[in-house]
Amino acid sequence: MTAAEPTSAPTTPAEPVFRTARLRDVPDLVALVESAYRGESSRAGWTxxxxxxxxxxxxxxxxxxxxxxxxxxxxxxxxxxGAPIACCHVERRGTAAYFGMFSVSPAVQGGGLGRQVLARAEEWARAEWGVSAMEMTVIEQRADLIAWYERRGFVRTGEFEPFPYGDERFGVPLRADLRFAKLAKPLA
Structure with missing residues (x-):
């Protein structure tokens, strides 16, 4: 069986077990990210x-x-x-941390796990790197997702980054007006 062929729907443990990813997790992480954002399986969730x-x-x-x-x-x-059901990438960039690759299995979305992952990422960035802000980019057309982040203290900076049209490593756009909105949140 491959990582993309689960035998049953994932379940969220009563108390989430967080850990850092290892190289052996890579295939499962790719399958998780793909399931949360692309294809028919992603339609089971809201992301x-x-x-x-x-x-x-x-x-x-x-x-x-x-x-x-x-x-x-x-x-x-x-x-x-023991298989990954949520993940995120956090990277120090000067006095801020970048938050990305945020994925929660569609089978467990809507139950609060995403809030816990975001909080853990913020805690990690403060404790490990002493950064003062968390930043991210979100496709501007994802109003529902941007609103979710805004409810958690992120604000739109007014800055945008172009979508990498022509680079299929990031997907094949179905519309010509995609761009990334930059969001930021101070970390106390």
């Missing part, structure tokens, strides 16, 4: 980008690269069976 993009969200090379970078960590939440 899908399937109406905006086709193709891949990430691949093994990209995730392996994140694990090998200095000042970079991928945090993982294990399900009851």
């Amino acid at each position: 899908t980008e399937a109406d905006l993009l086709e193709g891949q969200r990430t691949d093994e090379a990209a995730v392996t690269d994140l694990l090998g970078r200095p000042d970079s960590v991928v945090l993982v939440v294990e399900g009851e069976d």
Whole structure:
């Protein structure tokens, strides 16, 4: 069986088990990220980008690269069976930390696990690196997701980054107006 073929729906443990990702997690992490954002499986949750993009969200090379970078960590939440059911990437960038690759299995979305992952990422960034802010980019057209982050203290900075059209490592856009909005949150 491959990581993309679970035998049953993942379950959230009563108390999430957080750990840092290891190289052996890479295939499972790629499958988790893809399930949360792309294809029909992503439509079971609310984080899908399937109406905006086709193709891949990430691949093994990209995730392996994140694990090998200095000042970079991928945090993982294990399900009851020990397989990843949520993850995020946190990277120190000067006095701020970048938050990305945030994924929760569609089967367990909506139960508060995402809030716990975000809080753990913020705690990690403060404790490990002493940074004063968390930053991220979100596809501007993802109003529901941006609103979720805003309810957790993030604000739009007014800055934007272009979508990497023509680079299929980031997906195949289904519309021509995609761009990333930058969000930031001070960390007390």
